[in-house]
Amino acid sequence: MLKIDGLNQFYGQSHTLWDLSLEVHAGECLCLMGRNGVGKTTLLNAIMGQLPLRSGSVLFDGTELAAQRVERRAELGIGYVPQGRQIFPLLTVEENLKIGLAARRDKVRQIPEFIYELFPVLKQMRQRRGGDLSGGQQQQLAIGRALVLDPKLLILDEPTEGIQPNVVAEIGDIIRRLNREIGLTVLLVEQKLPFARKVGDRFSLLDRGRVVASGAMPQLDEQLIRTYLTV
């Protein structure tokens, strides 16, 4: 579904992603893992068109994204939950969710009821401002907003960062349900090992801007963890 090939990216003179190739297959949940600063967020920003690529290709469902305007990704069916959530604090929960509607391919302009079923707290708080929500509630809102456009691929950047354990578990259950029951393809950046093991089918490990190991989640063994994950 998403095929990244030979991607190189620079911040000024600093070569950050090196000949990076990666594939996310339809229907799977791929966990992109690695220590702080190895380039995980940079890769997601490059996929989302928020950073220029020096070279390489990002194919989504057969469309080359590198040449497309940023908004095209949502229109093609990529939902994105960025690091830090990026909720609009002065807009209500409902208004935040409606932002995702503009990109829907079927021109539906109403928030689908299943979003509120997945996240009942968003229904309860739909007239409250985004800035009034707790961190966990904001993360649910960010995921809800990405789902509103009815994506084929959901990309999440560390959705558990700074969130209470009970909400982390809830978010894990929801990602798993979306993936296994609805068949939504997921690309997840995650540092928490138990969470990654729970929701991921496969992993790809990044180190200094390169993919250094990939495989089925049970193949993520102690040696890989020691070499590329623990600090």
Ligand SMILES: Nc1ncnc2c1ncn2[C@@H]1O[C@H](COP(=O)(O)OP(=O)(O)OP(=O)(O)O)[C@@H](O)[C@H]1O
């Ligand atoms: N806007 C920027 N300008 C210059 N260098 C940057 C910029 N953003 C990130 N970097 C550098 O690029 C490298 C990769 O950063 P990136 O944020 O992609 O890593 P990460 O794996 O997502 O880390 P984290 O888990 O801390 O978010 C780091 O060395 C970082 O300092």
